[in-house]
């Protein structure tokens with residue numbers, strides 16, 4: 001990219017002070033004031049051209065927002081608050097300074113919605129495609145972090161919204177459910193955000209918790225996008241709801257009979273996952289989560 005140093009200087013000039021930030025972008029490392037009674041949660045996630053976005057369809061601003069929001073959604077999944085982010089970008093050589101700025105502004109726009117400063121990062125231009133990697137620092141701020149490993153036989157399984165067909169657009173424009181995640185932290189025994197698809201992400205909870213699950217087929221909330229995709233590709237809308245990825249809804253288990261969202265099933269002792277129809281017939285629920293490959297959407 002032409003003007004790489006202009007870009008770095010421009011980012012440093014965008015720097016904004018916050019409560020947590022003692023020293024932000026522009027030094028060797030950022031310095032944060034960390035509240036003594038908070039746990040620090042750390043995670044990293046990347047978005048890749050051709051896997052998580054398509055530059056022919058998505059703007060740099062949308063891509064920047066998605067890069068941040070994926071990591072913020074992981075904060076929601078733990079019940080924690082995003083506190084700060086660190087971002088690296090590998091820019092294609094043909095990227096213009098304006099495109100690079102738009103990418104950064106997308107990141108900042110998404111992060112600021114959660115009062116989460118971008119406190120550092122790295123940028124380089126190369127012969128390859130666009131890659132953006134975001135490390136997120138989260139803080140507990142009064143909650144107990146919710147792991148994937150706490151589900152118990154008898155718990156009910158809830159999801160916070162309709163699923164399937166996100167490839168039609170919701171995968172790039174979604175709002176991480178941070179406030180809801182904090183509310184759920186008080187009652188959830190296990191929690192995850194649905195990035196890989198309901199079947200795969202429920203599989204993560206089951207494996208980490210050493211339990212199994214039975215889903216009620218008729219209870220799984222189907223997004224209109226899943227219905228639209230079904231119309232185009234002939235696969236059942238329920239299959240899209242079960243297996244498509246990047247819904248970024250929260251999936252959680254709780255011992256409470258009623259809780260926010262839609263109850264879609266229950267946790268059982270025996271490892272494995274099953275789908276139960278209205279006649280109480282069980283069939284094995286195979287994991288077929290989103291394969292992170294573009295070009296398959298009709």
Ligand SMILES: [Mg+2]
Nearest residue numbers: 074077193195
């Ligand atoms: Mg996640």
